[in-house]
Amino acid sequence: MKAQVLHAYDEDLTADTWLTYEDVPDPVISKGSDVIVRVGGAGVCRTDIHVIEGVWRPHMDPQGDSLLPLILGHENAGWVEEVGPNVEGLKKGDPVIVHPKISNGTCVACRRGQDMHGEGSFPGLDSHGGYAEAIVTSERNLIALPKSLQPKEVAPYSDAGLTAYRAAKKATRHLLPGQYAVVIGAGGLGHIAIQVLRAMCAAEIIVVDTNDNSLQLAQECGADHLIKADGGEVDAVLSLTHGHGAEAVLDFVGERGTTHKGLAMTRNAGSYYVVGYGEDIKVPTVDLVISEKNIIGNLVGTWAELYELMELAHRGLVQLETHEYSLKDANFALRALHEGKIKGRAVLVP
Ligand code: ZN
Secondary structure, eight states: OEEEEEOSOOTTOOSSOSEEEEEOOOOOOOSTTEEEEEEEEEEEOHHHHHHHHTTTHHHHOTTSSTTOSEEOOOOEEEEEEEEOTTOOSOOTTOEEEEOSOEEOSOSHHHHTTOGGGSSEEOBTTTBOOSSBSEEEEEGGGEEEOOTTOOHHHHGGGGTHHHHHHHHHHHHHTTOOTTOEEEEEOOSTTHHHHHHHHHHHOOOEEEEEESOHHHHHHHHHHTOSEEEEOSSOHHHHHHHHTTTSOEEEEEESOOOTTHHHHHHHHEEEEEEEEEOSOSSOOOOOHHHHHHHOOEEEEOOOOOHHHHHHHHHHHHTTSSOOOEEEEEGGGHHHHHHHHHTTOOSSEEEEEO
16 A cells, blocks of 8 residues: 655654655554554645654664654544454444554553553554555544534544644633633644534633634634734733633644743643643743642543544534545645644544
């Protein structure tokens, strides 16, 4: 089959192209619970750029380059192509979305539904992913899609959507009418989080972004207030929130100074949700003690949360802005994402 393959890390992102479009062996069923999915769409994610840069290397590839060559792509949806002998609930041709973590299902984290913290692998990060014509996964990872949803239209939900959903859902459990949620970065994840907040709570939604296209998308997604990040965004949020800051700040950037600003926008006893990543958070411990601010990490989400998100999508409460690229054009799509030229989410279609 054809795939887009990473052969070398590029720390400075200065190479002309990062991936090579080439022939690779077809995936094979090796366990009874394995399922081969014919890829209908693979979301293009900033995490792919971070993998290329080597940000994940200490976690996923501590020996050096032992993971390479690697097929990227962790946001996958498609159709069941072949099932292992123990798979009962799925058959060839079923449309499915793929949960990003392959877990064995038997460790305590998995039994609690927290597969992302269980034993296993993240295809596209530590094993071959979906920038290809097919991918091998496990029955436990798959959610059959409602008829209303097409694989290439929903693929980015499996990571971008799921991560945004999980962070926004955590916030909605605390947010009350009269309170505020700030979304920093209304790109691929942020625009989903805005819709989840809209669908699941009544807090006023403030969106901060440097990019006019993203702010326009935020407005279409239901934001109440738009703030152009031009250096005065902390003051603008404080002014909208009567000087206190927001009860929830969801940071989908996590670099270029947003962590400091995001914490400054967070009200005392409020929560700052880290979703985007890249820089270190520096905060005096005494400030955390005095302010009682919470800093909360977010790692994808559970199978059940992906199911919940598909229900929101099926009902039209969350819509994904996608732009389709041919699998051949993966480098082009990654470059466009890197340069901030994609409104919503790019999807590679084989
Ligand atoms: Zn992703």
